[in-house]
Amino acid sequence: MSIKTGARLVLDLGGPLLWSTCLAAHSTVPCRSDVCAAAAVQDNRWNCSSSTDGRGGAGLCACSAYPYNPLNGQCARGDVTTTPMLANVTDGVNPLYPVAFPVHAACAPGALLGSLPSGAVGVAGLSGAPLSLPSQVAASLKVERKFALCLPGGGGTGAAIFGGGPFHLLVVPEEFGMVSNGLSYISYLRNPKNGGFYLDVVGIALNHRGADVPPDSLALDAGTGHGGVMLSTVAPYTALRPDIYRAVIEAIDAELRLIARTPPSWPFERCYQRSAMWWTRIGPYTASVDLMLAGGQNWTIVGASAVVEVSQEAACFAFVDMGAAAAPAVDHSPAVIIGGHQMEDNLVVFDLEKWQFGFSGLLLGTMTRCGNFDFSIGSQ
Template structure:
């Protein structure tokens, strides 16, 4: 489906200006259609790259991609792109019965009622053929604070890439939702952010739109904080010489029919010391605790860029912290410290050995993956432990809040942004496969190692 099939007639106050915009957008769509049918040369379908940054105040990640405004917050499970619009009547819109409108409103937020799932109300247009599509942008952190806004288009730009360098700028249009200023101000977003870029499994997420517009397949890569790469390309980061795509692990992805998140087929969680000849401890989880219910959408293990630390449902959390506590205590030299909220398990750094490359010598956490995975997902200390106070190192995993745990389609585990920092993640929706590197420290590759300086 083309991301822009038809623009609604322009509002009367900005008719001439917006008519010109619509003609340009239609021409761009026609050029894309012709090149897709007849083949392309040069950079017409070149993959794209954009920088990612981490906001120190909120620990949210932003992508610099929207022209003429601040960056957009990356929401890995989000279905939409949304931002404020400069002029209430100064932007193109879509008809409320268009394919774009259906795509914008064809998702379900677990916390929302049906009134938020409709692109228009029956009869709301009063017989007007040109009723305007209403989309529902939401705060990506809470999912509970939402607003109504026109479905429109935004000017964006990124750089073409060969997987090693940023080559030349590329401008394009993306369909997104206008959001009122109050939603931007009241949401827990970084200062200066202009909105949100949804990366989820939805027709109007940013990766989905780029895949259709550029014709380069539904594949994108995130390396937080550092770089986002869209399209089928080798990936080179820092001084690590091989194409990383050829060296990293992979696992099938699972899909939740109730939301656009990316789920891992985790069957068990275990904890073990990397440098001690001690038995592995497997968390004593309740039966089927990690399973994803395909009917209700509850359960499963999902990835998030808006959850700061990994959060576990209470039954999973209690079993996991017991396993970790037992394992780290086996050698007998690690000294516990008082809890530092929101963390429960904390330890005296003076009783731990610092490992030069990977952080601290503490037990590894393994997410044991199901059939089809080339290896298990291992969480090293650089992703599992956080310096929470002087001489205090804490396990960076928290118990899920009751309101989140009991929400419809609540996951069993949400893997937070801290746990995937400095990891390369490559999502391929065409094959339903996720490739993952594990912690890159010491490999020569770094998330900040992409060359954004175009070659001379």
Template sequence: MQLVQALLLLALALAGSHVSAFPPYKTLVAPITKDTTTSLYTTTLNFHENYLVDLGAPFSWYSCQYKHPPVTCKAAPCMSARSYLSPLCPPSSSSSNNRCQNCITTPVNPLTKTCALSDLTYKNVALYVTNGGHPTSSITLNDIYMSCAPGYLLKSLPSGTTGLASLSWASLALSTQLTPPHLGITKKFAMCLPSVSNGKGTLFFGNGPYLFRSPALVDVSRYLSYTPLVKNPKSSDYYIGLNGISVAGKAVRFPRNAFSIDSFGRGGTKLSTVLPYTVLRSDVYDAFVREFKMATRHIPQARKVKPFDYCLKSSAIASTRVGLQVPQISLQVASGKDWTIYGANSMKQVSKDVACLAFVDGGKAAEQAVAIGSYQMEDNFLVFDLAQSTLGFSSSLLGYATTCTNFDFTVKP
């Protein structure tokens, strides 16, 4: 199986990702925008097309024109795309190679779980080139493989969205196709989700530096700790090993093997940009919230607000540079480091005087033990090094006097 995947990746590298100018290019960059209505994030490709940011989808898709270049069924990109056929779609009548002409894929809307049988195609993608501090020019990468999708697949996505941008492990994800080896771009991407809708976050492809105003320019990669990325054979999502969770420095007691992945691919800890808040399986959630309640018992409670179960009177809580002054939450990752969650990422202000613990009970049958949602990733700088299979994480940039919106997108040759 590994040999087949390696051959597919080689064939894809040779087949696509041509560029309209000459290398070298070390880093590409695109802006990320937060949609407050949906709590989802889009990135801008081709300077005006907005794509939903999805860390888990096996391939990208967009609402393409009636006429689009087809991909044959026996082409390597088709083999890769069809290794992720969604069970949410009806079987394709072209499943047999004897009857297949154009490659049929199964793009899925991750919010509505709607699926459609659609053609695999390819298009050109333009992005900015950056020196780490600002864009210096732009380039166009040719023959980037995506699936077509009908317009109804855009339902529940931010207004004006063109499609979905996959940043997963999969060989057809943008995180692979936009880092082609022949351009000298390292197989790595960095993501910084903005916490506000009136500023641009950042999506880098390739090595740093990653320079943000703080107020002087600082390379935020200096703040990173690292932990291994874990591959779940049943998923194209990113997982990390989690040893435990502590609240105010006190370890929460969980059932044995609470964070392990079973033989069916269930359990574990994944990262998701399409979940607005971190979702915990009930056994993990109950123990965690119980400990957080103990640590905040001196703060007056407020009536709970859906989807949250535990809310406090925010007027009784001091405010700091990293948000409301509530007990720190630490995710103790497999490398032995702590991913620290401060008030800005743990408490959601839902009204003038009410803030809620921004973690959600996923139920006893939740697919993962922990699914880290986008609210917990806002203003955190994350580097997904696919070549080294590591995740770099900064914890909140607010503690370093900067945010995800402090990259300068002014083009300066």
């Protein structure tokens, strides 16, 4: 996400803080303050905790926090500071006017940027924690504690919208324009151990035939924080625990046995000849993957969401074994991590007040995509 200076922050759905590198001269926050108390309410993905130091004299001290890099698992101590942010108010179609507001963020040393994408200066935490970006936007601008993400597939610019909808997309025919009218909503689960967003998934099906996933293997243990199906904007592809992965691979082999294979392309194990695939408006159609949700709904991963093109000759099933290096290190052992590729060109909404998750499904089916949010006029 771009900020007012043109610098960029990585979006982390489980992150409790906003953090970036800071100038040597920066403001600090007193340790005996509500903000510092909120900074101490961090998730437990690492063995760091918030603290204070003795700087300031006259019995005063400066508040510190421990920003966390979700890609390499590193954390470091840094001052809590106040910094201005600038966003554009929108009607869901175009930016209307800019609005500035202060946020509290943690400073971080440059070394903590390791493994982040080139040009990133920090991370924007999107969890429900008090100092996450959506919580601070809601408090400063008096909007709903709600945000939407539309991650672009195939390049282009997506959208991060804080405070609720409606959400319009530039599409033809016009009846597809109000995407927010077609969202499916379910309750999400929170893992008290890491602050992440989890879906209550009870099974996985390939082409509507259930994969032989071990019973209860997808459940989240609220006491230990283990298991469950977690949403992640920092995992590149959906990663499955080895026992679940093998069951899904066996199911995909049964469904795609007539499509000619090509050699594996790391980190993908199952790859196929592009020329043997059926190509549709939603991308190469191989098999639909249904995440079977409690309550009877499905989140269907299909077409471009289920497959990644690795060359002009081959496309691969876009799910990886959690043991592979491509899956980021995440504590508390989720059973499944739904990665960014599977969320691309989907509009997803997180309602932090109602604990609800909304999803559109693959937008290519309605002849649009996330790049059709037209926020190019000075969008910040």
